[in-house]
Amino acid sequence: MKRSDLELYVMNDMVTIVCGVIVMHDSTLSVLPPSNLPKPLGSPAALLDCTLGTDVSFIVGGETFHAHRAVLAARSPVFSAELFGPMADATMPSITLQDIHPATFKVMLRFMYTDALPPDDELGYSPAEMLQHLLAAADRFALDRLKVLCELKLWDNTSVKTVASALICAETYNYPKLKRKCINIFAVQENFYKAVFTDGFAMLLQKFPALAAELRKREGKGHIRI
Secondary structure: OOHHHHHHHOEOOEOOOOOOOOOOOOOOOOOOOOOOOOOOOOOOOOHHHOOOOOOEEEEEOOEEEEEOHHHHHHHOHHHHHHHHOOOHHHHOOEEEEOOOOHHHHHHHHHHHHHOOOOOHHHOOOOHHHHHHHHHHHHHHOOOHHHHHHHHHHHHHHOOOOOHHHHHHHHHHOOOHHHHHHHHHHHHOHHHHHHHOOOHHHHHHHHHOOHHHHHHHHHHOOOOOOO
8 A cells, every 4th residue: 555545544643444354254264272371470370489590589488489580670660679679689580578577478479460369268277467467468569459458458357356466557658547447346345354364455555655645545445444
């Protein structure tokens, strides 16, 4: 086609070409074999569970996790800077991470490959506790979607036993809705009396003593000295 002819159809420096495709079915053709292309990242046969092609490993609490720099960098700006920036870790084949539990890192890594959280029964003996650790890890590595997912899951998994530690997370990472829910749980006198005897409550008072006055006000009875 001549350029002059084509220019007749140019609109906003673009040409739109519309075509149709007809697929002819022939029953005599051989049966198409199943695809051997790996399913989306994170499936059992795909990149996450295969060390082939991995170019970085993380040592977390004595356990080693293999990964792909490109995947991590695409998912996290923190990993992008660490693995491809001027930092020393950019040239290291193995990186040791502190202040994160291996089980937490494993779930976080799977999320980075699959964009999904595992079911509650795969989050360990205490899903709420795991979600709190994941929230901290997500904040550390700037995984905003994971942070929101953890908040939503914590909303559903918070109980009297875990409300104090959930409130710590809500206050630390600025989740006002989750904070209000936790405070409303404390406002019920029966819940309040049970929650104050948990380890999370002692940690709450240590990290955020100002919350004690708010909890006492919501509880409204003042029988327990905080």
